[in-house]
Amino acid sequence: MSKIYIRRGMLLLAGALALVGTVLAVRREKALKRSTPVAATEQPAASSGDGGSAVIRFVKNPEMAPPFEARDISGKVVSGAGWGGKVVLLNFWATWCPPCREEIPELITLQKQYKDRLEVIGLSEDDDAPEKVLKFAQQEGINYPIVMATPQLIGAYGGVPALPTSFLIDTQGRVVLKHSGLYPLEGYVREIRALLGLPVEARIETFVDTGQVFLKNAANATELPGVDFTGLTAEQKKIALHRLNAEGCTCGCGLTLSQCRVNDTTCPISSELAAQIVKEVNHGGKPGRAPARRTVTSD
Numbered sequence: 001m002s003k004i005y006i007r008r009g010m011l012l013l014a015g016a017l018a019l020v021g022t023v024l025a026v027r028r029e030k031a032l033k034r035s036t037p038v039a040a041t042e043q044p045a046a047s048s049g050d051g052g053s054a055v056i057r058f059v060k061n062p063e064m065a066p067p068f069e070a071r072d073i074s075g076k077v078v079s080g081a082g083w084g085g086k087v088v089l090l091n092f093w094a095t096w097c098p099p100c101r102e103e104i105p106e107l108i109t110l111q112k113q114y115k116d117r118l119e120v121i122g123l124s125e126d127d128d129a130p131e132k133v134l135k136f137a138q139q140e141g142i143n144y145p146i147v148m149a150t151p152q153l154i155g156a157y158g159g160v161p162a163l164p165t166s167f168l169i170d171t172q173g174r175v176v177l178k179h180s181g182l183y184p185l186e187g188y189v190r191e192i193r194a195l196l197g198l199p200v201e202a203r204i205e206t207f208v209d210t211g212q213v214f215l216k217n218a219a220n221a222t223e224l225p226g227v228d229f230t231g232l233t234a235e236q237k238k239i240a241l242h243r244l245n246a247e248g249c250t251c252g253c254g255l256t257l258s259q260c261r262v263n264d265t266t267c268p269i270s271s272e273l274a275a276q277i278v279k280e281v282n283h284g285g286k287p288g289r290a291p292a293r294r295t296v297t298s299d
Helices: 002-033 039-043 098-117 128-141 149-154 185-195 215-220 234-245 259-264 268-282
Strands: 054-059 070-071 077-079 089-092 116-125 146-148 165-169 176-180 200-205
Touching: 039 165, 054 089, 054 176, 070 146, 089 098, 089 185, 098 116, 098 128, 128 200, 146 176, 165 185, 176 185, 185 200, 215 259, 234 259, 259 268
Parallel strands: 054 200, 089 116, 116 146
Antiparallel strands: 070 077, 089 165, 165 176
16 A cells, blocks of 8 residues: 555656646747747847948936846856946846847856946846756856846846846936847947947937836837738827737737737737737727736836
């Protein structure tokens, strides 16, 4: 009898471990799904102007960075109170994320190049113990602090559905830019130099944040990627946008349809649902889907 109970216990334990493994795999798949160079180019950051010269785009009237204070994986306190006068690059990443590992040498180079004028901080979303992340950091020669990202910290920056994701904070403590996916070193160099007031061969422009930096601001958008509002009256468009901001995408992202369209322009599910809403509004249809399961905030 005891052997039967032991065997059942082992089977239950194996099942639980398999379930945990499945949950982690799904989480990692979702995070990596949007972690591509394509996603990075969709951000309103550095690009080529009409004459081929670089253009840097920062947020107009940027929001202050959420309060930050934590201990890094070596036990030292990392606080936003010490960021004054520096450019800060907050990099959400994980050791299991190939694009994250690929960009580590670039971040090391940036920290070496700008020293005390730049603060690179890695925010690890690993499920492993900090000791394992510390060992990885030592093996890679990482020269900047790494903090284990908490759900509260992730939520403060809008949920961070893709890895890697980096936020640039200017010398006044304001979040001026976000990059999702791999981003070229030369792009970071231009942006950091511009924020430090150093000479840069690029034109600087600004844009209104409609979800490109903080996803909650997708609620302010009057246009959405891949959504055709042609044929709607002004009032109908207002109704359609309200529904897109209220109804959730069913792709598993946990975002509203508006947020999903901004966050992942390749998502076929949010694209189809958004098109259906526009069609229903155009023909006087009534809302028929569930509200969003989660609202992204950065407060």
